[in-house]
Amino acid sequence: MKFDLRKKPALLAITAAVIVLPAAAFIVGTVSGTDPVPQVSTSAAAATPPAIPALVVEPEPPGPLVHTVEIENGDNLMEVLVKAGAERADAYTAIQSLKGVYDPRRDLRVGDELQITLGPATDISRVAETPDYKLSSLRLPVTYDREVEVERADGDDFVAREIELPLTTELVRVSGAIDSSLFVNGRDAGIPISVLIELIRIYSFDVDFQRDIWSGDAFEIMFERQRNEDDAVVNNGDIHYAKLTLRGTGLPFYRFETSKGTIDYFNEKGESVRKALMKTPLDGARLSSRFGNRKHPILGYTRLHAGVDFAAPTGTPIYAAGDGTVEVASNKGGYGKYIRIRHNGTYSTAYAHLNGYARGVGSGKRVRQGQVIGYVGTTGSSTGPHLHYEIHRDGKQINPLGLKLPSGEKLKGDRLATFQSLRESVDARYASLAPPALSATADKSLTD
Numbered sequence: 001m002k003f004d005l006r007k008k009p010a011l012l013a014i015t016a017a018v019i020v021l022p023a024a025a026f027i028v029g030t031v032s033g034t035d036p037v038p039q040v041s042t043s044a045a046a047a048t049p050p051a052i053p054a055l056v057v058e059p060e061p062p063g064p065l066v067h068t069v070e071i072e073n074g075d076n077l078m079e080v081l082v083k084a085g086a087e088r089a090d091a092y093t094a095i096q097s098l099k100g101v102y103d104p105r106r107d108l109r110v111g112d113e114l115q116i117t118l119g120p121a122t123d124i125s126r127v128a129e130t131p132d133y134k135l136s137s138l139r140l141p142v143t144y145d146r147e148v149e150v151e152r153a154d155g156d157d158f159v160a161r162e163i164e165l166p167l168t169t170e171l172v173r174v175s176g177a178i179d180s181s182l183f184v185n186g187r188d189a190g191i192p193i194s195v196l197i198e199l200i201r202i203y204s205f206d207v208d209f210q211r212d213i214w215s216g217d218a219f220e221i222m223f224e225r226q227r228n229e230d231d232a233v234v235n236n237g238d239i240h241y242a243k244l245t246l247r248g249t250g251l252p253f254y255r256f257e258t259s260k261g262t263i264d265y266f267n268e269k270g271e272s273v274r275k276a277l278m279k280t281p282l283d284g285a286r287l288s289s290r291f292g293n294r295k296h297p298i299l300g301y302t303r304l305h306a307g308v309d310f311a312a313p314t315g316t317p318i319y320a321a322g323d324g325t326v327e328v329a330s331n332k333g334g335y336g337k338y339i340r341i342r343h344n345g346t347y348s349t350a351y352a353h354l355n356g357y358a359r360g361v362g363s364g365k366r367v368r369q370g371q372v373i374g375y376v377g378t379t380g381s382s383t384g385p386h387l388h389y390e391i392h393r394d395g396k397q398i399n400p401l402g403l404k405l406p407s408g409e410k411l412k413g414d415r416l417a418t419f420q421s422l423r424e425s426v427d428a429r430y431a432s433l434a435p436p437a438l439s440a441t442a443d444k445s446l447t448d
């Protein structure tokens with residue numbers, strides 16, 4: 001753990017008072033004439049006595065000690081509290097009070113900053129002595145918008161409660177042209193990586209980022225951003241609107257609630273972006289081998305290539321092509337490290353030659369569409385880092401690129417009317433936001 005001890009101003013005042021006290025007594029003594037001369041020569045202050053009224057010192061109650069502790073690998077909450085100065089019994093009771101609100105084994109993470117406050121336990125009359133400090137409160141971060149506070153209640157008891165942090169939300173507009181890739185140009189234009197990943201995920205049902213993006217294509221996006229009380233950005237949130245313009249065709253998407261109450265993205269006609277399975281379950285990959293008969297690169301004879309290969313650097317995240325259950329996540333002969341996900345009664349997808357599995361991905365685990373399940377590698381019979389991707393229909397491999405993907409919900413009636421009015425207000429909001437600095441630069445270059 002990393003300690004940063006901050007004494008509140010009140011305590012600094014005490015320290016000052018303690019230092020000043022003997023000097024004050026001395027000076028007061030000198031002025032009143034009750035103390036004999038000897039000390040005068042030892043004190044320069046005595047030669048020019050300061051104004052007496054300023055030296056009336058009243059003991060102030062000692063202030064609390066506030067420790068900010070950064071959690072490091074291997075720390076546990078009990079030891080952190082004890083090291084910060086809490087008594088073991090207090091630390092234990094405080095941790096017990098967290099039940100149902102905060103689970104240290106799950107919620108305490110490396111990098112978390114804990115605020116541990118120790119209050120003075122001695123009474124004011126003994127201020128000159130070293131005060132005895134006891135754990136009085138504790139603040140634990142949970143998420144960017146929530147934290148848990150534990151406070152000493154009556155006696156030796158502690159009470160924990162969840163606090164919602166006051167945040168302000170703003171909408172951010174970014175747009176630009178694509179001359180490299182959506183990822184590179186979007187990042188350079190100021191789209192945070194987490195938002196960019198979500199943007200790519202939204203479009204990956206419709207867009208093959210390897211083959212569908214051309215120079216001169218463009219993007220627009222409006223997303224949410226949260227700031228804390230110190231005006232620092234603590235979260236980049238939901239995308240409210242996005243539009244890719246590909247070879248002159250605009251593909252706008254709007255965030256909207258489905259009839260089932262979940263959030264999805266819909267095009268201007270009210271059709272869900274969500275498709276049953278992703279065409280390309282990773283970003284920035286190059287299609288290196290298609291489905292069909294080919295001469296096997298290692299075995300040398302012609303056989304069916306029962307999937308498609310995407311060349312990508314080792315470690316590139318691989319997404320679950322759809323919601324489903326992991327059936328296999330283990331070594332499987334020439335496939336090397338292999339994952340198979342069952343999506344529904346008809347479809348499964350398989351991913352081979354992985355470098356490794358994402359945390360928590362194992363046989364029987366539920367995964368969500370777009371969730372990272374593993375990483376590109378070259379395990380098994382493989383000539384270089386790539387993802388071998390298969391779609392199985394009724395247990396038989398089919399050509400993923402030829403699959404006609406069923407579309408998601410299509411809004412109708414009242415839902416469609418509600419969506420259309422939301423769409424208009426989102427468009428108006430987007431137009432009202434300041435255009436990004438980048439397009440201003442581009443306009444300027446045209447006039448130069």
Ligand SMILES: [Zn+2]
Pocket residue numbers: 289305307308309387388389
């Ligand atoms: Zn392959």
